[in-house]
Amino acid sequence: NxxxxxxPRHLVRRRGQEARLRCSPMKGHxxxxxxxxxxxxxxxxxxxxxxxxxxxxSGMPKERFSAEFxxxxxxxxxxxxxxxxxxxxxxxxxxxxxxxxxxxxxxxGTRLTxx
Amino acid sequence: xxxxxxxxxxxxxxxxxxxxxxxxYSVSGNPYLFWYVQxxxxxxxxxxxxxxxxxxxxxxxxxxxxxxxSQTSFHLKKPSALVxxxxxxxxxxxxxxxxxxxxxxxxxxGTQLKVEL
Numbered sequence: 001n002x003x004x005x006x007x008p009r010h011l012v013r014r015r016g017q018e019a020r021l022r023c024s025p026m027k028g029h030x031x032x033x034x035x036x037x038x039x040x041x042x043x044x045x046x047x048x049x050x051x052x053x054x055x056x057x058s059g060m061p062k063e064r065f066s067a068e069f070x071x072x073x074x075x076x077x078x079x080x081x082x083x084x085x086x087x088x089x090x091x092x093x094x095x096x097x098x099x100x101x102x103x104x105x106x107x108x109g110t111r112l113t114x115x
Numbered sequence: 116x117x118x119x120x121x122x123x124x125x126x127x128x129x130x131x132x133x134x135x136x137x138x139x140y141s142v143s144g145n146p147y148l149f150w151y152v153q154x155x156x157x158x159x160x161x162x163x164x165x166x167x168x169x170x171x172x173x174x175x176x177x178x179x180x181x182x183x184x185s186q187t188s189f190h191l192k193k194p195s196a197l198v199x200x201x202x203x204x205x206x207x208x209x210x211x212x213x214x215x216x217x218x219x220x221x222x223x224x225g226t227q228l229k230v231e232l
Binding site (some may be wrong): 004006009010031033035039042043044045048055056058059091093098100101103104105107108109 | 151156157158159160161164166194202205209210218219220221222223224225
């Protein structure tokens with residue numbers, strides 16, 4: 001059973017470009033979460049999605065960031081007009097349900113570097 | 116609001132000795148508590164979780180954690196450390212949805228464990 005898949009693993013962008021990060025949840029999981037890890041910090045929640053629905057985006061910056069989880073295909077985290085402060089590791093997690101006790105399983109992350 | 120504190124940035128232990136990585140939490144209602152481990156340039160691997168019941172939870176790779184409600188702590192332990200246990204360890208909490216905990220995990224800042232020969 002494949003785990004959570006993320007691609008690309010490493011992404012380099014110049015300031016002002018767009019970054020698209022992809023996440024395929026574990027088989028059978030319909031709940032996806034995105035977290036950001038800044039250097040020397042813990043993970044910070046960004047957004048929680050189910051298929052075709054954004055459930056909680058309370059951790060998402062108001063501008064330039066968006067996320068989707070379409071009916072078919074992976075979840076996408078999109079960052080428009082990237083700035084150097086967006087450089088971080090972005091992790092996707094998935095869970096089988098949305099109960100508090102459900103374990104979130106994490107992907108290997110995408111490391112975004114903004115030049 | 117929920118929060119997690121990991122008071123030690125780094126813990127050094129000799130191989131074969133017991134290890135403890137500390138975690139305290141704050142959350143409304145009963146907590147769901149998790150430990151994850153992160154190896155360099157890798158994602159987080161799930162180690163164990165506390166939901167309810169027995170205060171001593173056993174997890175992967177010989178790790179266990181003790182839930183203490185009165186001290187709001189969930190310390191990670193292992194009776195005999197291995198060099199291969201050296202990694203970054205994160206404690207996380209998730210509150211009950213009905214008490215506003217939502218679906219997100221709130222993480223501590225992490226504790227770097229270094230096990231030496």
